[in-house]
Amino acid sequence: MKFDVLTLFPEMFEPLKTSVIGKAVEKERIDINLINIRDFSEDKHKKVDDTPYGGGAGMVMKPDVVYKAYQSLHKEKAKVIYMSPQGKTLNQQMVERLSKENHLIILCGHYEGIDQRVLDKIVDEEISIGDYVLTGGEIPAMVLIDSVSRYVEGVLKQDSIQEESFSDGLLEYPQYTRPEIFEGESVPEILLSGHHEKIERWRKEKSVEITKRKRPDLLKNK
Numbered sequence: 001m002k003f004d005v006l007t008l009f010p011e012m013f014e015p016l017k018t019s020v021i022g023k024a025v026e027k028e029r030i031d032i033n034l035i036n037i038r039d040f041s042e043d044k045h046k047k048v049d050d051t052p053y054g055g056g057a058g059m060v061m062k063p064d065v066v067y068k069a070y071q072s073l074h075k076e077k078a079k080v081i082y083m084s085p086q087g088k089t090l091n092q093q094m095v096e097r098l099s100k101e102n103h104l105i106i107l108c109g110h111y112e113g114i115d116q117r118v119l120d121k122i123v124d125e126e127i128s129i130g131d132y133v134l135t136g137g138e139i140p141a142m143v144l145i146d147s148v149s150r151y152v153e154g155v156l157k158q159d160s161i162q163e164e165s166f167s168d169g170l171l172e173y174p175q176y177t178r179p180e181i182f183e184g185e186s187v188p189e190i191l192l193s194g195h196h197e198k199i200e201r202w203r204k205e206k207s208v209e210i211t212k213r214k215r216p217d218l219l220k221n222k
């Protein structure tokens with residue numbers, strides 16, 4: 001999977017060089033290409049934004065600069081995603097669908113936003129990570145890259161995806177590791193029994209119980 005990220009702040013993406021996503025990049029299961037929109041300003045001061053027509057506070061990212069940055073990509077039918085609080089809220093089903101693409105272009109806005117004309121011209125899908133406003137689309141873009149990458153072949157150890165929360169619409173069962181007794185609390189006996197079938201049944205029961213208690217809304221359409 002290739003991610004092209006159009007941003008004014010490529011340095012904000014440093015965290016993706018660590019942990020599971022960093023490994024996936026090293027193993028070339030995913031490719032994260034950061035494009036600094038400022039590099040495409042032809043202005044002598046490298047200007048990327050300007051005051052809004054009609055007045056008002058803040059600055060708006062210039063359409064010509066964003067379009068030049070976009071055109072610099074060899075786009076073999078890549079889907080263009082704009083991170084915005086006005087988008088459809090990201091969920092695991094959308095993550096799974098997007099992971100089937102080969103190439104995503106993610107556009108990050110900053111300040112008051114991007115001139116509507118270039119958005120209308122290049123954006124295929126507007127996605128939000130939740131109902132709150134951030135200073136830029138960079139953190140949402142990282143959330144999208146992380147969540148989608150987990151579904152890319154070879155990024156996670158086999159089985160991890162199937163077993164996790166949401167894969168069957170339920171929350172995950174509780175996990176335990178050594179020591180067997182921690183602060184006087186034992187690990188549930190069944191997990192030490194070696195009865196794989198019973199363990200599976202216990203975990204499923206726990207998943208349903210936890211989902212009922214913490215997220216009853218997830219059980220509504222089941």
Ligand code: 4GN
Nearest residue numbers: 084085109113128129134136137
């Ligand atoms: C996305 C972008 C929140 C989200 C953003 C979100 C930058 N904030 N909920 N901020 O996914 C105006 C221009 C706000 C871009 C946008």
